[in-house]
Amino acid sequence: MNISLNNVGRRFNKEWIFKNIDYTFKHGEKYAVLGPNGSGKSTLLSILLGSLTPSEGEIGYSNLEVIRVEDVYQYISFAAPYLDLVEEFTLQETIDFHFQFKAYAHGLNAAEVLGLLGLKKSQDKALKHFSSGMKQRTKLALACCSNTPLLFLDEPTSNLDTQGVDWYLQLIEKFAPNKMVIVGSNQEHEYGFCKNLLSISDYK
Numbered sequence: 001m002n003i004s005l006n007n008v009g010r011r012f013n014k015e016w017i018f019k020n021i022d023y024t025f026k027h028g029e030k031y032a033v034l035g036p037n038g039s040g041k042s043t044l045l046s047i048l049l050g051s052l053t054p055s056e057g058e059i060g061y062s063n064l065e066v067i068r069v070e071d072v073y074q075y076i077s078f079a080a081p082y083l084d085l086v087e088e089f090t091l092q093e094t095i096d097f098h099f100q101f102k103a104y105a106h107g108l109n110a111a112e113v114l115g116l117l118g119l120k121k122s123q124d125k126a127l128k129h130f131s132s133g134m135k136q137r138t139k140l141a142l143a144c145c146s147n148t149p150l151l152f153l154d155e156p157t158s159n160l161d162t163q164g165v166d167w168y169l170q171l172i173e174k175f176a177p178n179k180m181v182i183v184g185s186n187q188e189h190e191y192g193f194c195k196n197l198l199s200i201s202d203y204k
């Protein structure tokens with residue numbers, strides 16, 4: 001799938017966050033959306049995800065086959081620190097629930113995902129008792145281990161320690177080689193694998 005932005009701009013009230021973005025995100029490529037705090041990275045990711053509409057311009061999705069609106073979620077995975085998990089679910093329930101809606105990446109099952117997470121001891125613990133780093137790991141594992149052609153990651157290493165950052169990079173290497181990955185970030189260690197850099201400051 002390719003995603004094309006044609007003269008896309010977004011404003012909140014009278015404030016333009018960005019304008020005139022003409023850009024094509026191509027199937028299987030890796031992109032980093034860069035910019036300082038408050039520049040509009042998350043806003044652009046929301047537009048690409050389809051959860052926010054542009055204030056001007058058009059966004060187009062091209063795919064070899066037609067995707068029905070109700071099936072779009074099967075094509076996209078998304079992880080972000082501000083994305084909520086169901087706090088009452090245990091880790092095991094979270095994994096089982098998530099993969100009722102999305103297919104596992106090739107060769108994976110619930111036990112494998114749990115193993116990959118390195119949180120086996122916490123499989124029966126409710127997420128409300130997880131640390132912020134454990135929650136972030138869970139979100140990244142769910143997103144990366146889903147068999148979707150598009151992977152959106154906003155600030156993927158927030159709340160992760162050095163070991164966690166290495167773990168995230170291994171996850172990307174293993175599960176994202178054929179996916180389009182779009183990372184919203186201002187930290188190089190989390191988007192070093194992205195060949196294409198898009199700076200929001202160029203569209204102010």
Ligand SMILES: Nc1ncnc2c1ncn2[C@@H]1O[C@H](COP(=O)(O)OP(=O)(O)OP(=O)(O)O)[C@@H](O)[C@H]1O
Binds near residue numbers: 035040
């Ligand atoms: N729903 C909203 N209503 C009004 N203003 C908003 C809304 N969402 C975002 N903004 C504003 O849009 C601007 C861009 O916010 P955004 O969260 O996209 O930035 P960001 O680059 O992702 O920031 P950070 O690096 O801090 O996560 C900010 O000035 C923010 O206050």
